[in-house]
Amino acid sequence: MTLTVLFAAGDAEFAEYLAPLTEAFTQYGLQIDLVTKAMPEAVEYIIYSPASTLRDFTPYTRCKAVLNLWAGVEKIVGNPTLTQPLARMVDPALTRGMVEYVCGHVLRYHLGMDAHITAAPGTWVPQEPPLAPERVVGILGMGELGRACATALAGLGFAVEGWSSQPKQVADVTCHHGREGFDTLLQRAEILVTLLPLTPQTENILDARAFALMPKGAHIINPGRGALIEDDALLAALDDGQIAAATLDVFRIEPLPADHLFWGHPHVTITPHIAATTRAKSASLVVANNIARVESGAELLYQVDTARGY
Known part of the structure; x- marks a missing residue:
């Protein structure tokens, strides 16, 4: 038939x-x-x-x-x-692409590679980065993609903690859930990866309150959904140093409008929705x-x- x-x-x-x-x-x-x-x-x-x-x-x-x-x-x-x-x-190929993107940018922030790449000629200021077990990486969203990224990062030795709305168990990952668990993860995450689905409950989940909970100088990686982040709150947190830098792959409007303040911001890296094609x-x-x-x-x-x- x-x-x-x-x-x-x-x-x-x-x-x-x-x-x-x-x-x-x-x-x-x-x-x-x-x-x-x-x-x-x-x-x-x-x-x-x-x-x-x-x-x-x-x-x-x-x-x-x-x-x-x-x-x-x-x-x-x-x-x-x-x-x-x-x-x-x-x-599996989509998942693999996401894992590679997330691990690449986590390692970039973990090792402080941006400072080395942009250093002026003659700059020689050795700084010893912590080893992976000393770095807490938080994953918001423990679905298919979140679990795969968390497992890969744990395999690299990072102290990985994940959050989801419902209880989850992932080997070698400390899992949190609910409102209290959300706050706990934010307070610990030095590098935060957002892989939540976009729902009325998750829209703007990363707002001024959320950024204020994070360790000063934390890093954000968002390959999930643009509207998970309140744009103005992120810009304010970047400008005052609460958030050191952000890598953003997804946006509320795509392509990202040329007049958006993310363009040209010294602490924002923009990628054109390539994390998981x-x-x-x-x-x-x-x-x-x-x-x-x-x-x-x-x-x-x-x-x-x-x-x-x-």
Whole structure:
């Protein structure tokens, strides 16, 4: 039986994904009619990204699942017309990319590399950095990406502490939860990595109060969601030295507007949303596997809890 799969993720993405998806469907023994346009009542699966113009899911009465190509689902999960099961993207390659980004920037701050890179000629001021076990790295968000980054950093010897809204257990990581645990982690984290999903509860979670709780001279790395941070509060904390520096990969508006104060700030590093990009070849295998599972009667992997928003 041939399944009709609507690719609702933009024309550029379709050109990128056509060959990898075709190969992945074949690998999983699926006969797929992959289309960018179809009568809604004929569509059995939708491959989706926020670049799509699809907003009304009501007509897709036969659709068994919507498969998101991004790890984040905040731009679709609140859609009231979405009654079909929604799967977020959990891809080993995406996770690997995030781990490499986070470990790279944690090590950069830990070793004080910025001072060495920007030192004036003739500057020779040796400073011995602490060893990794003497440095507390905090991870906000202990989902798939947070756990992977925490485990990798613990493997490098860092004293890693994580926070999530619900209790979690991760080997070699001190885990906190709830409001009290949130404050405890902030008070200890010399380098803080934000990997929370964006929900009404997490928006602006890093505000003036949060920055004031952190050790003076702490560092922020945000490859999670731009709106987790209150921009003005971060700028104020950077200007008064409470926060020494921040590396930001995500923003409320992307691309980041040219007149934003983050640009040109001496203590802000901007990267263009590159920490965890979805790679077509590996993501196609995740999508094909999930469709094959549903067709065989197994449960959909990585299904989003719409009530929680992730």
